[in-house]
Amino acid sequence: MESFDLMFSNFGIFDLIDILLVAILIYLFYNLLRGTIAINILIGYLLIYLFYLLVKSLNMRLLTLLFNGFFQVGVIALIIVFQPEIRKFLLMIGKNFKLYRNEYWYRFFVRNKTIQREAELAQLKPILDACKSMQENSTGALIIFAKNPEEEHFYKNGEEIDATVSKRLLESIFNKYSPLHDGAVIICEGKVMAAACILPLTDNQELPPYMGLRHRAALGISEVADVVALVISEETGNLAYARQGKIKSNISLHDLEKNLRKDLL
Numbered sequence: 001m002e003s004f005d006l007m008f009s010n011f012g013i014f015d016l017i018d019i020l021l022v023a024i025l026i027y028l029f030y031n032l033l034r035g036t037i038a039i040n041i042l043i044g045y046l047l048i049y050l051f052y053l054l055v056k057s058l059n060m061r062l063l064t065l066l067f068n069g070f071f072q073v074g075v076i077a078l079i080i081v082f083q084p085e086i087r088k089f090l091l092m093i094g095k096n097f098k099l100y101r102n103e104y105w106y107r108f109f110v111r112n113k114t115i116q117r118e119a120e121l122a123q124l125k126p127i128l129d130a131c132k133s134m135q136e137n138s139t140g141a142l143i144i145f146a147k148n149p150e151e152e153h154f155y156k157n158g159e160e161i162d163a164t165v166s167k168r169l170l171e172s173i174f175n176k177y178s179p180l181h182d183g184a185v186i187i188c189e190g191k192v193m194a195a196a197c198i199l200p201l202t203d204n205q206e207l208p209p210y211m212g213l214r215h216r217a218a219l220g221i222s223e224v225a226d227v228v229a230l231v232i233s234e235e236t237g238n239l240a241y242a243r244q245g246k247i248k249s250n251i252s253l254h255d256l257e258k259n260l261r262k263d264l265l
Protein backbone atom coordinates (compact mmCIF):
# COMPACT_ATOMS: atom_id res chain seq x y z
CA MET A 1 0.00 0.00 0.00
CA GLU A 2 2.90 2.29 0.84
CA SER A 3 4.61 1.63 -2.48
CA PHE A 4 1.25 2.29 -4.20
CA ASP A 5 1.01 5.67 -2.45
CA LEU A 6 4.64 6.39 -3.33
CA MET A 7 3.99 5.62 -6.98
CA PHE A 8 1.10 8.07 -7.14
CA SER A 9 2.83 10.76 -5.10
CA ASN A 10 5.31 11.06 -8.02
CA PHE A 11 2.54 11.13 -10.59
CA GLY A 12 2.72 14.43 -12.48
CA ILE A 13 1.22 16.12 -15.48
CA PHE A 14 3.85 14.62 -17.80
CA ASP A 15 2.92 11.12 -16.67
CA LEU A 16 -0.65 11.88 -17.60
CA ILE A 17 0.43 13.19 -21.02
CA ASP A 18 2.65 10.12 -21.39
CA ILE A 19 -0.27 7.76 -20.75
CA LEU A 20 -2.55 9.73 -23.06
CA LEU A 21 -0.01 9.64 -25.89
CA VAL A 22 0.51 5.90 -25.49
CA ALA A 23 -3.27 5.39 -25.51
CA ILE A 24 -3.55 7.46 -28.72
CA LEU A 25 -0.71 5.47 -30.34
CA ILE A 26 -2.34 2.15 -29.40
CA TYR A 27 -5.69 3.39 -30.71
CA LEU A 28 -4.16 4.53 -34.03
CA PHE A 29 -2.34 1.22 -34.42
CA TYR A 30 -5.49 -0.72 -33.56
CA ASN A 31 -7.40 1.32 -36.14
CA LEU A 32 -4.86 0.33 -38.78
CA LEU A 33 -5.10 -3.35 -37.88
CA ARG A 34 -8.89 -3.49 -37.46
CA GLY A 35 -10.56 -5.63 -40.09
CA THR A 36 -7.25 -7.04 -41.42
CA ILE A 37 -5.73 -10.45 -40.81
CA ALA A 38 -2.93 -8.68 -38.90
CA ILE A 39 -5.25 -8.33 -35.89
CA ASN A 40 -5.52 -12.15 -35.73
CA ILE A 41 -1.72 -12.41 -35.80
CA LEU A 42 -1.51 -9.90 -32.95
CA ILE A 43 -4.10 -11.81 -30.91
CA GLY A 44 -2.18 -15.07 -31.57
CA TYR A 45 1.05 -13.42 -30.45
CA LEU A 46 -0.57 -12.07 -27.24
CA LEU A 47 -2.05 -15.50 -26.45
CA ILE A 48 1.36 -17.15 -26.83
CA TYR A 49 2.80 -14.45 -24.56
CA LEU A 50 0.15 -15.13 -21.90
CA PHE A 51 0.89 -18.85 -22.14
CA TYR A 52 4.60 -18.06 -21.75
CA LEU A 53 3.90 -16.02 -18.58
CA LEU A 54 1.86 -18.93 -17.24
CA VAL A 55 4.52 -21.62 -17.85
CA LYS A 56 7.14 -19.27 -16.43
CA SER A 57 5.18 -18.70 -13.23
CA LEU A 58 4.63 -22.48 -12.93
CA ASN A 59 8.40 -22.89 -13.29
CA MET A 60 8.15 -25.25 -16.25
CA ARG A 61 11.74 -24.86 -17.32
CA LEU A 62 11.81 -26.61 -20.67
CA LEU A 63 8.80 -24.71 -22.07
CA THR A 64 10.10 -21.44 -20.58
CA LEU A 65 13.43 -22.01 -22.32
CA LEU A 66 11.67 -22.66 -25.58
CA PHE A 67 9.50 -19.52 -25.35
CA ASN A 68 12.46 -17.45 -24.10
CA GLY A 69 14.20 -18.09 -27.40
CA PHE A 70 11.04 -17.10 -29.26
CA PHE A 71 10.52 -13.85 -27.35
CA GLN A 72 14.20 -12.87 -27.49
CA VAL A 73 13.74 -12.25 -31.19
CA GLY A 74 10.18 -11.09 -30.49
CA VAL A 75 10.64 -7.42 -31.43
CA ILE A 76 12.39 -8.26 -34.68
CA ALA A 77 9.78 -10.91 -35.46
CA LEU A 78 7.01 -8.36 -34.77
CA ILE A 79 8.65 -5.80 -37.06
CA ILE A 80 8.87 -8.39 -39.85
CA VAL A 81 5.32 -9.67 -39.39
CA PHE A 82 3.80 -6.20 -39.10
CA GLN A 83 6.04 -4.55 -41.70
CA PRO A 84 3.12 -3.42 -43.96
CA GLU A 85 1.16 -2.06 -40.96
CA ILE A 86 4.21 -0.22 -39.56
CA ARG A 87 4.78 1.24 -43.02
CA LYS A 88 1.14 2.43 -43.18
CA PHE A 89 1.43 3.87 -39.70
CA LEU A 90 4.58 5.87 -40.53
CA LEU A 91 3.05 6.98 -43.80
CA MET A 92 -0.04 8.22 -41.96
CA ILE A 93 2.09 10.29 -39.55
CA GLY A 94 4.22 11.67 -42.40
CA LYS A 95 1.16 12.59 -44.44
CA ASN A 96 -0.49 14.46 -41.62
CA PHE A 97 2.70 16.40 -41.02
CA LYS A 98 2.85 17.27 -44.71
CA LEU A 99 -0.63 18.77 -44.47
CA TYR A 100 0.79 21.61 -42.42
CA ARG A 101 3.48 22.54 -44.86
CA ASN A 102 1.47 22.46 -48.07
CA GLU A 103 0.49 25.50 -50.04
CA TYR A 104 -2.76 25.96 -48.14
CA TRP A 105 -1.71 29.19 -46.43
CA TYR A 106 -0.13 30.54 -49.53
CA ARG A 107 -3.27 29.88 -51.55
CA PHE A 108 -5.55 31.14 -48.84
CA PHE A 109 -3.85 34.42 -48.25
CA VAL A 110 -1.93 35.30 -51.36
CA ARG A 111 -3.69 34.14 -54.49
CA ASN A 112 -6.76 35.67 -55.89
CA LYS A 113 -9.61 33.31 -55.13
CA THR A 114 -11.48 33.64 -58.43
CA ILE A 115 -8.39 32.90 -60.50
CA GLN A 116 -7.61 30.01 -58.21
CA ARG A 117 -11.11 28.51 -58.57
CA GLU A 118 -11.01 28.78 -62.37
CA ALA A 119 -7.61 27.10 -62.54
CA GLU A 120 -8.76 24.31 -60.26
CA LEU A 121 -11.90 23.74 -62.27
CA ALA A 122 -9.93 23.60 -65.50
CA GLN A 123 -7.74 20.86 -64.04
CA LEU A 124 -10.62 18.78 -62.74
CA LYS A 125 -13.14 19.33 -65.54
CA PRO A 126 -11.94 16.64 -67.99
CA ILE A 127 -11.81 14.11 -65.16
CA LEU A 128 -15.27 14.98 -63.84
CA ASP A 129 -16.73 14.98 -67.36
CA ALA A 130 -15.19 11.57 -68.07
CA CYS A 131 -16.53 10.21 -64.78
CA LYS A 132 -20.03 11.49 -65.56
CA SER A 133 -20.05 9.90 -68.98
CA MET A 134 -18.54 6.60 -67.77
CA GLN A 135 -21.11 6.50 -64.96
CA GLU A 136 -23.93 6.96 -67.46
CA ASN A 137 -22.57 4.15 -69.66
CA SER A 138 -21.68 1.96 -66.66
CA THR A 139 -18.09 1.76 -67.80
CA GLY A 140 -15.93 0.33 -65.02
CA ALA A 141 -12.91 2.47 -64.12
CA LEU A 142 -10.17 2.72 -61.55
CA ILE A 143 -8.29 6.03 -61.43
CA ILE A 144 -5.42 6.78 -59.06
CA PHE A 145 -4.35 10.35 -58.36
CA ALA A 146 -0.71 10.30 -57.27
CA LYS A 147 1.06 13.34 -55.86
CA ASN A 148 4.67 12.60 -56.63
CA PRO A 149 5.61 10.49 -59.65
CA GLU A 150 9.16 10.02 -58.37
CA GLU A 151 8.03 8.45 -55.11
CA GLU A 152 5.57 5.95 -56.48
CA HIS A 153 6.63 2.72 -58.14
CA PHE A 154 3.30 0.97 -58.24
CA TYR A 155 2.50 2.10 -61.77
CA LYS A 156 5.70 0.77 -63.29
CA ASN A 157 3.98 -2.55 -64.04
CA GLY A 158 1.47 -0.84 -66.36
CA GLU A 159 1.71 0.76 -69.80
CA GLU A 160 3.47 4.10 -69.72
CA ILE A 161 1.40 6.82 -71.39
CA ASP A 162 2.54 10.29 -70.26
CA ALA A 163 -0.24 12.28 -71.98
CA THR A 164 -2.31 15.27 -70.89
CA VAL A 165 -5.55 14.24 -69.20
CA SER A 166 -8.62 14.55 -71.38
CA LYS A 167 -12.14 13.23 -71.21
CA ARG A 168 -11.77 11.29 -74.45
CA LEU A 169 -8.46 9.75 -73.41
CA LEU A 170 -9.95 8.42 -70.17
CA GLU A 171 -13.05 7.13 -71.97
CA SER A 172 -10.90 5.40 -74.61
CA ILE A 173 -8.71 3.70 -72.02
CA PHE A 174 -11.65 2.35 -70.01
CA ASN A 175 -13.71 1.36 -73.03
CA LYS A 176 -14.19 -2.36 -72.54
CA TYR A 177 -12.78 -3.13 -76.02
CA SER A 178 -9.56 -1.25 -75.29
CA PRO A 179 -6.53 -3.45 -74.55
CA LEU A 180 -5.69 -1.10 -71.67
CA HIS A 181 -9.07 -1.12 -69.90
CA ASP A 182 -8.11 -3.76 -67.30
CA GLY A 183 -6.33 -2.30 -64.26
CA ALA A 184 -5.79 1.23 -63.04
CA VAL A 185 -4.98 4.53 -64.69
CA ILE A 186 -2.50 6.72 -62.81
CA ILE A 187 -2.89 10.49 -63.02
CA CYS A 188 -0.22 12.80 -61.72
CA GLU A 189 0.32 16.53 -62.25
CA GLY A 190 -2.36 16.76 -64.92
CA LYS A 191 -0.99 13.82 -66.93
CA VAL A 192 -2.09 10.26 -67.46
CA MET A 193 1.16 8.60 -66.48
CA ALA A 194 0.19 4.97 -67.03
CA ALA A 195 -2.71 2.61 -67.64
CA ALA A 196 -3.46 -1.09 -67.02
CA CYS A 197 -1.58 -1.00 -63.71
CA ILE A 198 -1.97 -3.86 -61.26
CA LEU A 199 -2.30 -2.58 -57.70
CA PRO A 200 -1.97 -4.31 -54.34
CA LEU A 201 -5.29 -5.54 -52.95
CA THR A 202 -6.44 -4.72 -49.44
CA ASP A 203 -6.90 -7.61 -47.03
CA ASN A 204 -9.66 -5.72 -45.20
CA GLN A 205 -12.32 -8.28 -44.31
CA GLU A 206 -15.03 -5.79 -43.43
CA LEU A 207 -15.78 -4.67 -46.99
CA PRO A 208 -19.34 -5.27 -48.19
CA PRO A 209 -19.70 -8.13 -50.70
CA TYR A 210 -20.50 -5.79 -53.61
CA MET A 211 -16.97 -4.42 -53.41
CA GLY A 212 -14.97 -6.73 -55.64
CA LEU A 213 -11.41 -6.58 -56.91
CA ARG A 214 -11.62 -3.08 -58.35
CA HIS A 215 -12.68 -1.63 -54.99
CA ARG A 216 -10.16 -3.82 -53.17
CA ALA A 217 -7.36 -2.52 -55.41
CA ALA A 218 -8.49 1.10 -54.79
CA LEU A 219 -8.51 0.62 -51.03
CA GLY A 220 -5.28 -1.43 -51.14
CA ILE A 221 -3.27 1.29 -52.86
CA SER A 222 -4.69 3.99 -50.59
CA GLU A 223 -3.42 2.01 -47.59
CA VAL A 224 0.17 1.93 -48.75
CA ALA A 225 0.61 5.15 -50.76
CA ASP A 226 -0.32 8.79 -50.46
CA VAL A 227 -2.89 8.70 -53.25
CA VAL A 228 -6.57 9.18 -53.94
CA ALA A 229 -8.27 6.24 -55.65
CA LEU A 230 -11.50 6.57 -57.55
CA VAL A 231 -13.71 3.68 -58.66
CA ILE A 232 -16.58 3.70 -61.12
CA SER A 233 -18.53 0.51 -60.72
CA GLU A 234 -19.21 -1.35 -63.94
CA GLU A 235 -22.22 -3.02 -62.32
CA THR A 236 -24.00 -0.02 -60.79
CA GLY A 237 -22.23 3.07 -62.17
CA ASN A 238 -21.65 4.17 -58.55
CA LEU A 239 -18.63 6.21 -57.59
CA ALA A 240 -16.38 5.20 -54.70
CA TYR A 241 -13.54 7.27 -53.26
CA ALA A 242 -10.62 5.81 -51.30
CA ARG A 243 -7.96 7.68 -49.35
CA GLN A 244 -5.70 6.87 -46.40
CA GLY A 245 -7.09 3.34 -46.09
CA LYS A 246 -10.76 4.39 -46.03
CA ILE A 247 -13.33 4.02 -48.79
CA LYS A 248 -16.57 6.00 -49.25
CA SER A 249 -19.03 4.44 -51.66
CA ASN A 250 -21.90 5.80 -53.66
CA ILE A 251 -20.73 9.42 -53.63
CA SER A 252 -22.22 12.04 -55.96
CA LEU A 253 -20.29 13.87 -58.68
CA HIS A 254 -20.63 17.01 -56.59
CA ASP A 255 -18.99 15.30 -53.60
CA LEU A 256 -16.33 13.87 -55.89
CA GLU A 257 -15.42 17.37 -57.06
CA LYS A 258 -15.38 18.68 -53.49
CA ASN A 259 -13.15 15.82 -52.29
CA LEU A 260 -10.74 16.06 -55.22
CA ARG A 261 -10.43 19.78 -54.71
CA LYS A 262 -9.76 19.29 -51.00
CA ASP A 263 -7.33 16.38 -51.32
CA LEU A 264 -5.44 17.20 -54.51
CA LEU A 265 -5.40 20.89 -55.28
Ligand SMILES: Nc1ncnc2c1ncn2[C@@H]1O[C@H](COP(=O)(O)OP(=O)(O)OP(=O)(O)O)[C@@H](O)[C@H]1O
Nearest residue numbers: 140182183198199211212213214215217233234235
Ligand atom coordinates in the same frame (compact mmCIF):
# COMPACT_ATOMS: atom_id res chain seq x y z
N1 LIG B 1 -5.08 -5.75 -58.50
C1 LIG B 1 -5.75 -5.00 -59.36
N2 LIG B 1 -5.24 -3.81 -59.76
C2 LIG B 1 -5.91 -3.03 -60.61
N3 LIG B 1 -7.10 -3.34 -61.13
C3 LIG B 1 -7.65 -4.50 -60.79
C4 LIG B 1 -7.02 -5.39 -59.89
N4 LIG B 1 -7.82 -6.46 -59.72
C5 LIG B 1 -8.90 -6.25 -60.49
N5 LIG B 1 -8.81 -5.08 -61.13
C6 LIG B 1 -9.80 -4.49 -62.06
O1 LIG B 1 -11.08 -4.78 -61.55
C7 LIG B 1 -11.84 -5.47 -62.55
C8 LIG B 1 -12.70 -6.51 -61.89
O2 LIG B 1 -13.51 -5.86 -61.08
P1 LIG B 1 -14.59 -6.59 -60.15
O3 LIG B 1 -15.84 -6.80 -60.95
O4 LIG B 1 -14.00 -7.71 -59.41
O5 LIG B 1 -14.67 -5.37 -59.16
P2 LIG B 1 -15.81 -4.66 -58.38
O6 LIG B 1 -15.11 -3.99 -57.25
O7 LIG B 1 -16.94 -5.62 -58.12
O8 LIG B 1 -16.26 -3.52 -59.38
P3 LIG B 1 -17.54 -3.44 -60.34
O9 LIG B 1 -18.61 -2.85 -59.46
O10 LIG B 1 -17.05 -2.52 -61.40
O11 LIG B 1 -17.84 -4.83 -60.83
C9 LIG B 1 -10.83 -6.10 -63.46
O12 LIG B 1 -11.37 -6.23 -64.76
C10 LIG B 1 -9.68 -5.14 -63.41
O13 LIG B 1 -9.85 -4.12 -64.40
